[in-house]
Amino acid sequence: MRTPTARYFYDDLAADYDLLYADWDASVARQGTALDDRVTRALGPGTYDVLDCACGIGTQALGLAALGHRVTGTDLSPVAAARAAREAAARGVPLAVAAADMRALPLRDGAFDVVVCADNSLPHLLTADDVRTALAGMRRVLRPGGLLVLTTRPYDELRRERPLTTAPTVRTGPEGRVISFQLWHWHDDGERYDLELFQLRPDTGEGAAPERWTTTVRRATYWALTRRQLAGLAAEAGFHSTQWHDPDSTGYFQPLLTARA
Structure with missing residues (x-):
């Protein structure tokens, strides 16, 4: 998911991550609903195989799993991933979890309908080569026509x-x-x-x-990747039909990029 320094950042933050939110449980539900709506608009109604490749403690993965999607969560921080698994178990929500770097996803080709990389996770990668590598890996694990959903801060x-x-x-x-x-x-x-x-x-x-x-x-x-930079890197990684969506239209709290494999 992120550089080694970022791994230690999230290892240390995992126990306190929910305290960044005024109400973390409400945020889990709200973000899951917003992401599910975007997936439905792109792929149609249904439940899908979803990879959250920067799942952290589960803020997006838990919300999507609660809505019926078959979610796998990976994160560079094994401490954060372990907490995501505990949070899922406490809620009775199925969530497969593993520690993995988004630049080297240990997952088979074409395993997922959707890959989510949310909450400003990708910008922890500090070079164009690392970003391209991560995006190419996300495309590899998507089925043909699969959907990438990526969110960052409004860096423009x-x-x-x-x-x-x-x-x-x-x-x-x-x-x-x-x-x-x-x-x-x-x-x-x-x-x-x-x-x-x-x-x-x-x-x-x-x-x-x-x-x-x-x-x-x-x-x-x-x-701080601009929309143009990130869309260009996604195209170089093999994605097409790239679109940016503003929070006013998605209900998600950050700008959201969608692209197709």
């Missing part, structure tokens, strides 16, 4: 604006409020950036003052 706008931070999200639960936000450090090339993910939670240690917070910082690097 973000590269113009070069923001330095994201708005905070607040999760309120039994542990109190957990506040998450990101700081971005843009590289000189204007295309790549280093991210620092901050999570703040109340210090619940013995004798801790109520106003004290514990802070965790995790770091990763991304390539």
Whole structure:
């Protein structure tokens, strides 16, 4: 799925990933519904063999499986993939899970109707060769006419604006409020950036003052691929009929690319 450094990022984040959302379970259902709608529009009604090749802890895979699709989830982080399996078991949802790099998927040719690579996962790959390799692997495991569904941040706008931070999200639960936000450090090339993910939670240690917070910082690097760049790389990997869909038309929270094998 991602570079070795990114693997450690997600290994470490796996236990806390759901805390990035105000309501993770609601997000699982909402994202699954939006992705299912896009699949149905492209392939027609039905249940399909779906690979989520950057499944993380299952945010998209669980939602699609709950809607009846036969979902396989892979992720570079074995810790995240293991949590996805536990979350599926807890929900009684069938989900086959394995640890695998999206650049070397250990899956047979033509095994899937749909490949999903969502939530800004592909931009962890920092070179055109790595992105092409990953996309070619996704095409290999798709049946002829199969559908690629890929989502990223809105990087055309973000590269113009070069923001330095994201708005905070607040999760309120039994542990109190957990506040998450990101700081971005843009590289000189204007295309790549280093991210620092901050999570703040109340210090619940013995004798801790109520106003004290514990802070965790995790770091990763991304390539802010524009729509034109990503569509071009998909074409080089053998995809056709590439289209971009905006959140207003899909109900998904990020721009969404579809393409056919």
